[in-house]
Amino acid sequence: MNAYLVGGAVRDRLLGLPPGDRDYVVVGATPEAMEAAGYRRVGRDFPVFLHPGTGEEYALARTERKSGRGHRGFVVHADPSVTLEQDLARRDFTINAIAEDAQGRLVDPFGGAADLDARVLRHVGAAFAEDPLRVLRAARFMARLAPLGFRVADETRALMRAMAESGELAELTPERVWQELARALAAARPSAFLRTLREAGALAAVLPEVDALYGVPQRAEYHPEIDTGAHVEMVCDMAATLAPGDAVIGFAALTHDLGKALTPAHRLPRHVGHEHAGLAPLEALCARLKVPAAHRELAVVACREHLNVHRIAELRAATVHDLIARCDGFRKPARIGQLALVCEADKRGRLGLADAPYPQGDLLRRLHAAALAVGARDLAAEGLSGPEIGQALRRARIAAIDAVPRH
Template sequence: MSKPLPAHVRTYLVGGAVRDDLLGLPAGDRDFVVVGASTQDMLAAGFRQVGRDFPVFLHPETGEEHALARTERKAGRGHAGFVVHADPAVTLEEDLRRRDFTLNAIARADDGALVDPFDGVRDLQDRVLRHVGPAFVEDPLRVLRAARFMARFAPLGFRIAPETLALMRAMAADGELAELVPERVWQELARALRSPTPAAFLRSLRDADALRVVLPEVDALYGVPQRAEYHPEIDTGVHAELVCDMAARLAPGDDLVGYAALCHDLGKALTPAGELPRHVMHEQRGVAAVIALGERLKVPAEHRDLAVLACREHLNVHRLDELRPATVHDLLARCDGFRKPARIGQFATVCEADKRGRAGLSDASYPQGDRLRRLHAAALAVRGDAIAARGLSGPAFGAALRDARIEAIAAAD
């Protein structure tokens, strides 16, 4: 039978829930830190332990996470090289001191009072992302977290404190970013792509000289010129930023579209210098780079596949008006649009982000996107059972189905 926690135990709301409430943002998951309790106290009160590396418990009624106050000590390289110490004697301030940024090191007591030993409230008001203390350098994942927070908070006017950016540069130079496991890099990248301004993620990593380590294929785009009549922004890296932000605008919270947008022009970094600023065949050149990036970060297959087709086929959608019905059909087939119909809408959105992700063109129309969707819908409406009813099967059935779909595309055009 469970019993209440001892009277001397104190529970505080911490982290993102406090931060976002102070910023007036919608509430997300709530996390709590428990000061003065032991594992036995938590279990006796009915909490269910779920943490293995350190004691984390689920509340018996709300299911919300409650972690015992703890300290961390660096014991090895990489983001996981820590020894965790959880003990009833660990104070709230000691627990907050191990956190990454001052805006995440604010606690709220049951009576609503804030505990803010590192001036996180002031940094929130000043729109500054600042590290808590020198232990920041012990976890290389914090470089990516800083960039990811900027992808979310840049629209609110946030900037990285100069001293924090200096530490991020030192961490990149030290080589610890190479110790990050691919899954954690992908997790931070995907969260950045779901944010309002993914470009701030790229810029922050580049400012810290970390983009070349984390996303070298993207970093290589910076400084590569494009033809000004098509790309007024000229720099291909700047174009990648604009496209990522446009994708976030067209498909908010969609990291699948966002990742394909990020990857669509990787081939431009591989254009021979003598051919610049033209980028003939950059679509074909980029496919290998997209595949290599996906394999290194272990991205989901769905993300990899959409990124590859966006890289390879985006110019075909831009010139859709020039394509014959048979060519449109074959484009849809190459995109696997008949087996996976949702993919065509996603692909069209990536192409629109590419076209509008250029200096001065953010509000330009992109009729090719709607046209591709309309022609795809017409081809999808062709019923295979009507063709089978004619007694066709095997290759003959496939040829007749293709012909019927081409006819439907022509009629819908």
């Protein structure tokens, strides 16, 4: 029985990146032998075990055979006769098909180390085409690796296009699509995820509401980049800069302008009312992908309110109060700070405006803090009851907002 460190731990060490989870492949073992050695079985679809001391995952070497459509249509075969090279051959990319033995020697049958040096994301073999999820994985890896100079190999991009054209991406489960999207939005360059999918013709299959934004013009005086799709890419990257690793902020950034795809052609490049028009496609996207409530709720707020936040200094105190209330900012105070970040990403995610100041964000936070400082207990001495308390609280909070200097 021999164990090899595999996958991301080897890849990231060779790239000089912080180490993540350490996963191992075991060659020449049976499930019974693993359990006799104290390993605890956790794999449902194939034999995976937890080390009795470290809790790290050890999977028996295995092969896979395509048995149906989609990313779950596989028969897994694991027994002591499966070699390390056979196990590595079923992996997605050469940079993930490198193993390391106990002495630190690399086993690299598919040239993954060379591709790491060349900054190329390349599929291992023809079996890549059997799993449509790998198209999304390629895009998600690019969201992480593009800042390091990686590109998708030409032959891999061509294979991804063929996979998209086959229609098999429609077989992906909503949960797996969301998982890959959320991880991409938490990466350093989410735009690379969108661009990679679009170049493969796959964005329309998994995120049609976002794909529809490409080619839609905007007014050049506000959006020097013109194209709405390009703008959304910039906003996502700015969100990743302002809130690193935060997929909640990232999802709101991705979806804040969905309504622009619905603007009638005769009104272009103006997009009057796009913030409200975007709510229907946003809700459809969230329902289809089973988006978690926290992501959906902030996305709805940002879609509906981002123009109001941009002109926050012009709004009356009562209007600001009602904006905060609509966002549930009194019960969930953190949401206002999140909204401010999304709106800042929207304003700075434009050609030539990456370093532009966004005083509206700070002003929104100060107005919110002033209103939040007023509570129902402050009105108890006035002898109010029932609806009177709510009315008086609103008046007091509006007064507190009004007292904050706007400039």
